Amino acid sequence: MKRILFALISVIMATGLMAEVMEIITLRNGNIYSGYIWMQLANGEIGVKADTSVVYMPMSEVDRIVRMPVKGNDRRQFADIYRTIADSVAVVEDAVVEELAAYPDTAAVDMEYVYVDSVASSSSAYIEPDTAAIDVVAVGGAAESDYFPEVIRNVELLEEGSVIKYRDANPRDITLRMKDVRLITRPLRDPSLLNGLRDEIVTKGGQTYTGQIVSNEPGKSVRINDNGRIYHVALSDIAIQRRVAIDPSESVVSQAPLLDNVYLRKDGGVLLDVVLIEQNFSRGTFDVIDRNNVVTRRNLADISKIRKHVNKDYRPRKEFAFEKDSVYINRKVVTGIPYERKGDKIKAKFPKVSIPSFTRDNGCIILEGSDNMTNKRMILIPVSVSGSKEIMIDMTDLIDRNIPVSSQDVNPRNNILRRAFNVNPGYYAFINTENSSLILFRVI
Numbered sequence: 001m002k003r004i005l006f007a008l009i010s011v012i013m014a015t016g017l018m019a020e021v022m023e024i025i026t027l028r029n030g031n032i033y034s035g036y037i038w039m040q041l042a043n044g045e046i047g048v049k050a051d052t053s054v055v056y057m058p059m060s061e062v063d064r065i066v067r068m069p070v071k072g073n074d075r076r077q078f079a080d081i082y083r084t085i086a087d088s089v090a091v092v093e094d095a096v097v098e099e100l101a102a103y104p105d106t107a108a109v110d111m112e113y114v115y116v117d118s119v120a121s122s123s124s125a126y127i128e129p130d131t132a133a134i135d136v137v138a139v140g141g142a143a144e145s146d147y148f149p150e151v152i153r154n155v156e157l158l159e160e161g162s163v164i165k166y167r168d169a170n171p172r173d174i175t176l177r178m179k180d181v182r183l184i185t186r187p188l189r190d191p192s193l194l195n196g197l198r199d200e201i202v203t204k205g206g207q208t209y210t211g212q213i214v215s216n217e218p219g220k221s222v223r224i225n226d227n228g229r230i231y232h233v234a235l236s237d238i239a240i241q242r243r244v245a246i247d248p249s250e251s252v253v254s255q256a257p258l259l260d261n262v263y264l265r266k267d268g269g270v271l272l273d274v275v276l277i278e279q280n281f282s283r284g285t286f287d288v289i290d291r292n293n294v295v296t297r298r299n300l301a302d303i304s305k306i307r308k309h310v311n312k313d314y315r316p317r318k319e320f321a322f323e324k325d326s327v328y329i330n331r332k333v334v335t336g337i338p339y340e341r342k343g344d345k346i347k348a349k350f351p352k353v354s355i356p357s358f359t360r361d362n363g364c365i366i367l368e369g370s371d372n373m374t375n376k377r378m379i380l381i382p383v384s385v386s387g388s389k390e391i392m393i394d395m396t397d398l399i400d401r402n403i404p405v406s407s408q409d410v411n412p413r414n415n416i417l418r419r420a421f422n423v424n425p426g427y428y429a430f431i432n433t434e435n436s437s438l439i440l441f442r443v444i
Contacts, residue, residue, distance in 0.1 A: 209224045254313060262306050355440055
């Protein structure tokens with residue numbers, strides 16, 4: 001069992017932006033939780049922080065389903081809705097009902113006193129304007145006066161019948177057993193990320209795969225994406241599993257979206273804020289690295305549990321991001337300026353706001369964009385600015401003034417065209433010869 005548990009630990013490395021810190025955990029009963037595994041115990045128990053859930057539930061466990069029609073921002077209608085829900089929890093607060101009816105222009109609705117096993121807890125439900133309907137599922141029998149059923153609110157009912165299926169968009173912590181998990185999958189990593197962690201698997205036969213583990217079937221196998229090719233590796237064939245920094249100039253900890261707290265059996269100690277970088281199943285050891293780049297090695301059998309938490313210091317760096325009507329110069333977005341074209345002349349006023357300035361990199365500035373004809377048509381010319389702060393460009397002499405490309409290449413991973421231009425300090429403009437769009441900037 002330890003082999004199964006700790007082989008999973010490096011699988012649950014999250015990558016990319018925090019919005020992309022995600023795993024999809026599919027249970028054998030069909031339930032699906034999207035979020036990430038934040039805790040693992042040696043006894044096979046796991047904790048999941050789920051942003052959204054899709055849940056199957058036998059109708060025999062459901063007391064009633066209440067559908068709440070929502071029309072715009074009219075808050076007064078929620079007084080009756082609250083009373084309906086209160087029938088399930090056996091409580092009606094007059095003050096709450098009055099509040100619900102008092103503010104017709106507010107979309108937020110406070111529904112207090114949700115009872116689970118006779119224990120009251122306060123929470124809020126927020127209703128988006130113009131929502132057609134929101135379902136409320138009351139779980140458990142409500143006939144007994146001393147029992148208050150759990151109320152699951154703001155869910156989208158997907159299927160009804162002997163088994164109901166609903167989508168729950170409320171973030172929650174869920175405790176599961178690993179034996180109940182059928183599959184764990186992860187979205188493909190954003191290829192434009194310049195930092196983060198990647199997975200590495202070494203088999204008993206000496207084969208190495210490097211990339212991203214995209215799925216894990218607990219106790220059986222993993223699938224790893226190595227340069228676009230998917231390899232299926234049985235857990236019994238894995239000798240070493242690692243996490244490696246993508247950017248060698250940054251520390252491993254600074255590139256980890258999630259940090260590990262590793263709890264030990266032998267001395268009751270805890271390895272805090274570390275990254276589990278290697279599990280060597282052949283010799284039964286694991287390695288962690290801390291913020292000071294100190295590596296500690298212990299026995300896999302010493303682990304009692306692992307907890308994960310968000311690394312607040314992690315800052316994902318992207319190669320660049322696409323923007324409409326913009327280009328990327330030295331990996332900084334630059335948008336166009338308004339201009340007029342009359343015949344072969346382009347006229348533009350010098351922007352009142354400061355224009356982007358760039359420092360040369362080895363005497364060059366770098367233009368990046370998709371490898372398409374639009375970006376290939378972009379040409380670079382020097383620009384003269386008159387005393388009246390006007391820019392005049394004669395399209396007929398662009399060829400003579402065009403600054404040639406000193407080098408160019410296409411990144412096959414993301415189809416990005418990268419062109420370098422040798423320039424001196426001064427004002428310049430990128431012009432699209434097809435539509436005459438004008439991108440003005442300064443080199444200092």
